[in-house]
Amino acid sequence: MLTVKDLDFKKGEGLLPAIAQDYKTGEVLMLAYMNKEAWEATLKTGKVHYWSRSRNKLWLKGETSGHIQLLKEARVDCDQDTVLLKVEQLGGAACHKGYRSCFHYKVEGNELKIDGELVFDPKEIYGK
Numbered sequence: 001m002l003t004v005k006d007l008d009f010k011k012g013e014g015l016l017p018a019i020a021q022d023y024k025t026g027e028v029l030m031l032a033y034m035n036k037e038a039w040e041a042t043l044k045t046g047k048v049h050y051w052s053r054s055r056n057k058l059w060l061k062g063e064t065s066g067h068i069q070l071l072k073e074a075r076v077d078c079d080q081d082t083v084l085l086k087v088e089q090l091g092g093a094a095c096h097k098g099y100r101s102c103f104h105y106k107v108e109g110n111e112l113k114i115d116g117e118l119v120f121d122p123k124e125i126y127g128k
Helices: 036-045 122-126
Strands: 016-022 028-034 049-052 057-060 069-076 083-089 105-108 111-114
Touching (some): 028 036, 028 049, 036 069
Antiparallel strands (some): 016 028, 069 083
């Protein structure tokens, strides 16, 4: 019998792709990565943690913005190397650029067009 400890962190050099999806609507909010520490912190606290590849550290989603993700359900793919996190997105935005979803660009011909409402101004939250 498989358990949550059987996830295959070796394939991705210690990281698993983690897809965050709105638990009510099914909207895909973001893709990030989890290491074993982030996975265990998420299961323990019910708040989604990721591994920040750019900062090289554990990251509680929303620790700066307050836009925390509460875990409602976790699913694991057939190879135990990708996770799907069904979440309640607090604060209305998953994207650090201020949009609800990180997938706010729509392909139209050769162009990427913004298809989403800005929820917050990132300059006000991150100072950048």
